[in-house]
Amino acid sequence: MKQKLLISGLAVSTVGVTSYLLKDKSNRQKVKSFIRNMKTSLSGKHDIESFPVNKAGNPHPEDIEDNKMVSEGSMYPVQYYDDKKK
Structure with missing residues (x-):
């Protein structure tokens, strides 16, 4: 019972x-920008968009470097692609 009372008092x-x-408008703006920055940094959108996961298992015919890697027998991109799809 004391624990519930402590939690509700804390809340x-x-x-x-x-x-x-948050009564002050400038503080609200600071909190909004802080939350927005935290969301983008925690979501990692910049990392996901910059790394071509969809290309890993299916190289484009005109991408010479990727085709060269696949022709040399590198299985890492294929395994990585399969793991991401699961």
Whole structure:
């Protein structure tokens, strides 16, 4: 019972402090930009878009370097592609 009371008290105090801090418009803008930056850094979109996962198991006929690697017998891209698809 004490643990539930402690958790609910902590939640109420967190809401109170947060609402007091977000009362000012400049603080709200700072928090919004901080959350937006954290979302992009945690989602890793820049890493996923820059790495060609869809190309790994199916090289383009005109991509000479990728075709050369596949013709030399490198199985890493194929295995990586299969693991990502699963």
